[in-house]
Amino acid sequence: MRTRVTDMFGIELPIFAFSHCRDVVAAVSRAGGMGVLGALYFTPDELETELAWIDDHVDGRPYGVDVVMPASYAGADFPADELVGRLQTMIPEGHRSFVENLLTRHGVPELAADADPGRVLLGWTDATARPQVEVALRHPIALLANALGPPPADVVKLAHDHGVKVAALASTPRHALKQVEVGVDVVVAQGTEAGGHTGEISTMVLIPQVVDAVDVPVLAAGGIGNGRQMAAGMALGAEGVWTGSLWLTVEEADTPEMARRRILQATSRDTVRSRSWTGKPARLLRNEWTEAWESQESPGTLPMPLQFMLVSDALRRIGRSEAAELATFPAGQIIGIMNQVRSAKDVVFGLVEEYGDALERLERITAD
């Protein structure tokens, strides 16, 4: 397969795999696609460890790193050393008691007194993502991707100075144009079907609009779970596909067992776009957590990054408890067709084989 994207990165297959799990990233790159490690959950030191491991396991194949530098968030103008303290004072007491009452109703125990304090900002802000970018650029990465807006122009320049290409996720043609203005090399056009932060336009409608709006190559994202969907994305004008949910259930993934089981059983109706995780709309597994935030008693969600600061301890408590009905996580609509555990390599090869079958089928239709 050959597109501008395979030429740009020297990869055999225009298949990009977003994952927070280093084993998945390395396996997809080794299989001929490109793994992209989500840096969000890692401190700079942890990210250093993950990337050193990938360097040792990727057989010299290209891979990427993804950070989250939102175009807008509460406290963006606060000095970095005052950020957490000042943001904490902006969380209303009523929101804190809503969360506490919800957990009490479901019998979720407190964290142990000696539990680690957790990290309330993760990489959700410019201030917390920049150190991750610095770490990433010390490694032989081929791609730096950004979610939730165009990356800052100085970060694009820094990446380019290191010979690293830059991608950004767009959910409207207007976003895509802004990204190209700051110099991104690849636009990931992500439809509403996608897991994680996502817009309102479906992949089918979005991709041709973005392809027509920009000159750089476009990757189709959101709802790509098999080779037929890959062929559809390419038919719409994309030069590759960017996938996320698909890797949550592969053998290599470090997805908690309970979450893996629920994804394997879920249908495509079991996700919902909800602000209850971070304050910006993200597609999550639908459950009693997401429903509670939509209920009459809900105080409404807070803007990013306050919502995650509000709920981060609660999510850790839920994760350690028996309250599976409250455990929510990002997942796209394609979880409805994900019902077996395979290796990442098998998933990559399966995409390619089914893509080929889809093209043959279309050729037969045309020939008849």
Ligand SMILES: Cc1cc2nc3c(=O)[nH]c(=O)nc-3n(C[C@H](O)[C@H](O)[C@H](O)COP(=O)(O)O)c2cc1C
């Ligand atoms: C569990 C999960 C976490 C995600 N986290 C991020 C993230 O931190 N940064 C990002 O750019 N995209 C993130 N995404 C979105 C993916 O990069 C990708 O665009 C999306 O999964 C594509 O749609 P699909 O889920 O239908 O494959 C996440 C997706 C999932 C499923």
